[in-house]
Amino acid sequence: xxxxxxxxxxxxxxxxxxxxxxxxxxxxxxxxxxxxxxxxxxxxxxxxxxxxxxxxxxxxxxxxxxxxxxxxxxxxxxxxxxxxxxxxxxxxxxxxxxxxxx
Numbered sequence: 001x002x003x004x005x006x007x008x009x010x011x012x013x014x015x016x017x018x019x020x021x022x023x024x025x026x027x028x029x030x031x032x033x034x035x036x037x038x039x040x041x042x043x044x045x046x047x048x049x050x051x052x053x054x055x056x057x058x059x060x061x062x063x064x065x066x067x068x069x070x071x072x073x074x075x076x077x078x079x080x081x082x083x084x085x086x087x088x089x090x091x092x093x094x095x096x097x098x099x100x101x102x
Contacts, residue, residue: 002083004074009047010055011070017045023072026082027054035061036085058082 007014009023024043030036037054052070055078059068062081072078 003079003086005072005079006074008074009051009072011052013047013071013073015047020045020047020051023047023055023079023082024051026079026086027051027058029085029087030058030062030082034085035059 003022003026005016005019005022007016007019009015009019021043024041024045024047027037028040028043032038035058037050037057041051041054055072056068056070058081059065059070059078063077072082
């Protein structure tokens with residue numbers, strides 16, 4: 001299920017803590033060779049320069065932005081693309097009674 005944010009995150013944004021945590025978490029799911037942060041971001045809800053730079057790098061690589069704005073908007077292309085990296089790890093999705101669940 002696609003993650004949502006209630007307000008913008010990043011440069012010149014509203015930067016609500018919960019929204020910032022969502023964006024930082026999503027950015028960390030992007031492999032570095034595909035525009036993700038290296039090293040991974042600290043998920044602290046504080047979108048300072050490292051988070052803004054990570055957003056810009058993601059926008060350059062994944063969206064082809066020549067002049068990335070370093071901002072993720074609730075219904076924008078950046079969030080939409082970030083969500084494509086939010087895949088469920090089979091180890092995290094265990095159904096009750098499934099043969100592989102403990």
